[in-house]
Amino acid sequence: MRLQLDDDDPRRILKRLLTAGASRGSRAKTIQSVYYDTAAGKLLGAGYCLRTRSQGGKRVQHIAAASPTSVLRMPRNWTKPLADGVPSKDSIAGTPLVDILAGRALAKLMPVFSADIHRRRCVIEREGARIVAILDTGAISVGQAAERICELRLEIVAGPFVVLFDVARELGQVFPATLSLRSHGEKGFRLLHPQPGCAVGERHGDMQAEMRTLDAIDGICRNCAAALLDDLALLRADGDHNVLHQVRIGLRRLRAILSFCRPVLGPEGADLPARLRHLAQFLGRAREFDVFCDRMLVPLRRDNPGALGVDALLEAFEVKRREVRDEVLAHVRSPEMLAFGLWLLERLGELMRSEPSTSKQTRLRESTWADFAKARLGRRLAAFLKASRHLQSCATDEQHDIRIEAKKLRYATEAFQTIVGEHRGRQLVSKLQSLQDLLGELNDCATGHTLLLDYARDRAREGNAGLELFAAGLAAAACSPNRSEILARAVATRDELVAIVRSLPGKR
Numbered sequence: 001m002r003l004q005l006d007d008d009d010p011r012r013i014l015k016r017l018l019t020a021g022a023s024r025g026s027r028a029k030t031i032q033s034v035y036y037d038t039a040a041g042k043l044l045g046a047g048y049c050l051r052t053r054s055q056g057g058k059r060v061q062h063i064a065a066a067s068p069t070s071v072l073r074m075p076r077n078w079t080k081p082l083a084d085g086v087p088s089k090d091s092i093a094g095t096p097l098v099d100i101l102a103g104r105a106l107a108k109l110m111p112v113f114s115a116d117i118h119r120r121r122c123v124i125e126r127e128g129a130r131i132v133a134i135l136d137t138g139a140i141s142v143g144q145a146a147e148r149i150c151e152l153r154l155e156i157v158a159g160p161f162v163v164l165f166d167v168a169r170e171l172g173q174v175f176p177a178t179l180s181l182r183s184h185g186e187k188g189f190r191l192l193h194p195q196p197g198c199a200v201g202e203r204h205g206d207m208q209a210e211m212r213t214l215d216a217i218d219g220i221c222r223n224c225a226a227a228l229l230d231d232l233a234l235l236r237a238d239g240d241h242n243v244l245h246q247v248r249i250g251l252r253r254l255r256a257i258l259s260f261c262r263p264v265l266g267p268e269g270a271d272l273p274a275r276l277r278h279l280a281q282f283l284g285r286a287r288e289f290d291v292f293c294d295r296m297l298v299p300l301r302r303d304n305p306g307a308l309g310v311d312a313l314l315e316a317f318e319v320k321r322r323e324v325r326d327e328v329l330a331h332v333r334s335p336e337m338l339a340f341g342l343w344l345l346e347r348l349g350e351l352m353r354s355e356p357s358t359s360k361q362t363r364l365r366e367s368t369w370a371d372f373a374k375a376r377l378g379r380r381l382a383a384f385l386k387a388s389r390h391l392q393s394c395a396t397d398e399q400h401d402i403r404i405e406a407k408k409l410r411y412a413t414e415a416f417q418t419i420v421g422e423h424r425g426r427q428l429v430s431k432l433q434s435l436q437d438l439l440g441e442l443n444d445c446a447t448g449h450t451l452l453l454d455y456a457r458d459r460a461r462e463g464n465a466g467l468e469l470f471a472a473g474l475a476a477a478a479c480s481p482n483r484s485e486i487l488a489r490a491v492a493t494r495d496e497l498v499a500i501v502r503s504l505p506g507k508r
Contacts, residue, residue: 001168001345003152003177003338004233010120010137013152016174017122020167022133025122031055033115035188036087038108044193046100049185050092050109052082059085063095064185113142113188117149124167129159131167140184142191149184152177165346172338178233179341181226216369217261218352220415224254225348229341232332239329241290248287251280256411260376264364269351272344279340286328289321292448296479303478309471316455316468373416381428381501384409388494392487396446399487403439406432420504431497438490441481448479 007013014025035051037043043050053060064077078095087109092098101109117138124131134153139146152171156164171177182190228250235243255273258265297314304310331337356362364372388402410432417425456472 001154001164001342002180002182003154003168003171004180005150005152006176007150010118010135013135013175014120014122017124017133017135017152017171020124020171020174021126022122022124025120025133025135027120029055029119031115031117031119033117033184034111035113035115035185036109037112038105039110040108041193042100042105042108043097044189046096048097048100049189050087050097051185052085052087054085061087061091063092063097113140113192115140115149115184115188117184126167127159127163129163130157131155131159131164132157136184140188140191142188145191147187147191149187151180161346161349165342168342169339172335172342177338178236179229179338179345180233181222181229181345186226210368210370212365213264213367213369213372214352214365216373217257217264220257221254221348221352224250224257225344228254228344232337232341235329236332236337239325241286241325244283244286244290244325244328248280248283251276251283252407253411253414255280256408257415259408260380260412260415263376264361264372265351266354266357266361268354268357269347272347272351275340275343282331283328286321286324288447288451289317289324291444292451293317293321295444296448297475300475300478304474307471307474309467309469310474312468313455313471313475317451370419373419377413377416377420378504380409380412385494385498385501391494392491396442399439400443403436403443406436406439410436424500424504427500428497431493431500434493435490435497438486438493441486442483445479445481449476452476 005013010028014022018024032054033051034054035049037050047065049062049064051062053062059082061080061082062077063079080091082091087106089106092101092106115138117136120135122133122135124133132155134155136149136151136153138149140149154164154168168179228247231243231247231250234240235247255276258269258273258276262269293314297310297317301307301310301314356365384402384405387405391399391402394402410429413425413428413432417429419425420428452472452475456469459468459472
């Protein structure tokens, strides 16, 4: 695991590590790594990372998965000394890159970014565990862009994993830090190819249809957790409301994956979705005010210039939005967020290492992930279509439940869409998202009405609030949707989804 540190003074950090019980570290070493790919991103597309590392007079080539496919296990890698300092046909022999870089592809390799790192190392021994603490400071450079690096990487080489998390929690009390799973290579490629909000869309070189179901789930959960921790760090840094939305998506995505994979994971992970949901609900309050102010009150003022009380109404809700957002940021910037991240990784690691409790669970874990995902996705889609048959006429709370289930299915389908084919997978995701968005319009309006009603009650108790109450009524009318039209569009989208599901392999 990696702790991203606010303090970038290595001597002060090392002093604090010694206070925490670390051995006196070695001298700083300067390491320069150069990462290679083709202009078309052939290696990254295949899920691999190729870099050369120079340290002193030695040059070494490293090949590994571009994104590790486990929450805690290190990915497989291939390392070779380099005679002339650049990758060659001989240096990639015996690795997966032989086929990927066949023909003229090898000649198209070029440096795409570099990392210049000063590394210091020390050891923490505690309760029978041996932990190597590696302090890296420096920068990753991609053209004119650069990202500062100041991170403490903790690697357990012997002993129980629980000690690793205990040490990380203790260090988190010593200096401000955020948790990350991203390697320098991952950070460089994300800087090279910015792709916000695509945690489960990342490719893996060893993520094959025939791999064990549990290994595939481990990899997907690792990606979801890594993206969630990235977004939490961004939210902590600048508090942007779009990042807040991405954090909530990350929480919901991970919950959806855990729910989808419950038959494989068993009851041991029952506490995970509940805590993720709790944090999402806490953050959701700020999101509600963002949506209400930006999508409803701002257009209301624009479309009704000079309307009495509207400016005061918007200002009142802007004040409340800032208050709620300040509460969220205070929580995100507190040590509790590091504790949450460590808890999440620890629980996911325990879950992936847990023993199956039934013979069915054993069979599912050892089956191929393609077989499991096809069967599970088919059953979930069938259950969803059955539950949404009377979408237009069912009660409001049932429509809300259908929206939530569409959202869960969308996130699960994003993660497993390759099993039904890229084209069909994208179609499924598109229709589920459209259905979610349409029903979400109704939910946003219902939330807006609740906020306005609470506001109107508070102002009425205070007295002398005629203009504000008038503006609240105007806003309530403006955010009253044409339910019949929206539901008709939702039903049409569901019918299109039915046609796509029936066209999937094995369906009639």
